[in-house]
Amino acid sequence: GKGNFRHFMEKELHEHPVVIGDTLRRMVDPSTRGIALPELPFDFARIPRITISACGSAFYAGLTGRWWFEAIARIPTDGDVASEFRYRTPPLPDGGLGLLVSQSGETADTLAALRYMREQGQHVLSIVNVPESSMARESEAVLETMAGPEIGVASTKAFTAQLVVLACLALAAARARGTIGAAEEAALTGALLEVPGRAADVLEKDEALQAIAARLVQARDVLYLGRGNCFPIALEGALKLKEISYIHAEGYAAGEMKHGPIALIDPTVPVIAVAPSGPLFEKTASNLQEAAARGGQVIVFSDAAGAAKLKGIATETVVLPDVDPFVAPILYAVPMQLLAYLVAVLKGTDVDQPRNLAKSVTVE
Numbered sequence: 001g002k003g004n005f006r007h008f009m010e011k012e013l014h015e016h017p018v019v020i021g022d023t024l025r026r027m028v029d030p031s032t033r034g035i036a037l038p039e040l041p042f043d044f045a046r047i048p049r050i051t052i053s054a055c056g057s058a059f060y061a062g063l064t065g066r067w068w069f070e071a072i073a074r075i076p077t078d079g080d081v082a083s084e085f086r087y088r089t090p091p092l093p094d095g096g097l098g099l100l101v102s103q104s105g106e107t108a109d110t111l112a113a114l115r116y117m118r119e120q121g122q123h124v125l126s127i128v129n130v131p132e133s134s135m136a137r138e139s140e141a142v143l144e145t146m147a148g149p150e151i152g153v154a155s156t157k158a159f160t161a162q163l164v165v166l167a168c169l170a171l172a173a174a175r176a177r178g179t180i181g182a183a184e185e186a187a188l189t190g191a192l193l194e195v196p197g198r199a200a201d202v203l204e205k206d207e208a209l210q211a212i213a214a215r216l217v218q219a220r221d222v223l224y225l226g227r228g229n230c231f232p233i234a235l236e237g238a239l240k241l242k243e244i245s246y247i248h249a250e251g252y253a254a255g256e257m258k259h260g261p262i263a264l265i266d267p268t269v270p271v272i273a274v275a276p277s278g279p280l281f282e283k284t285a286s287n288l289q290e291a292a293a294r295g296g297q298v299i300v301f302s303d304a305a306g307a308a309k310l311k312g313i314a315t316e317t318v319v320l321p322d323v324d325p326f327v328a329p330i331l332y333a334v335p336m337q338l339l340a341y342l343v344a345v346l347k348g349t350d351v352d353q354p355r356n357l358a359k360s361v362t363v364e
């Protein structure tokens, strides 16, 4: 049941800390605090390329994974939504790795992408939440997200669990390829282990989010901006808002704004920035400056240092705990989803069963 929560989605949002922790526990050795994945039927040192396919939020998790694989394991990685990927018939290198991401393990297009990858001689690894699913059965290897049943149609805890698996997989790949040293691996693993506690902090303090939800509920269109490994989190925030509040939202790479979407910006279009401190922060800050100069309401999600730098241009600010930029996408996903939930509640929509959507899309 829903317990004391108004909706399954609210209950499932509050499970983020536990689910992230449970998923990590499967992949981190508690004594060494190093990554310890189950045995995989391939050697990352010999993988020429990773190809990721999935749909919806699971695809955004995959895009974040792509960033991690490239940045820390230095593996060429490509990704596409399954409905495009399966018909693009991309040639894939012998012995490459095909990676599928899915909560249900039954999404028709993702399953077709899996079969295509097998035909193309890829090792096939699925990240699924349902270990008895079709994708799990048809894969060479499976890594399970420990999210438990997800009832709300809009994915929440399964998404952060997918991110955790992908981050650990990228760390394992980096170790196999010698692209990071033991000290860096320990630091990044340590950063992952801090996420459950930080996610709990975010869920506890939602007053700032309430005020922003009250603003968003008035909007017809909302723009979400992010860069680097947080660009997919902007996409996730926008998708979630569309799905459950029916407000039109777009996620954009912050640097793309001036190539089109900036034309939309006026005082009625809130701009939500997923902007943790990190190597790309100053770039995002200058994009936000441009939005503010055009009268946009800039709503900043950052840590204390980032929030201080954006004080002059932000209409509203949500200060999130400090985390290593490597794990920021996992933490920042939590307030994005929670914000969409709060807006939907204000709107009075059917949060757990949004119109026209199904939990598992088993037809193409």
Ligand code: F6R
Pocket (backbone or CB within 6 Å): 055, 056, 057, 058, 059, 101, 102, 103, 104, 105, 106, 107, 110, 153, 154, 155, 156, 239, 240, 243, 359, 360, 361
């Ligand atoms: C978004 C959402 C959908 C799913 C997508 C894939 O909130 O729930 O976009 O992520 O339909 O579903 P799975 O992960 O079951 O393959």
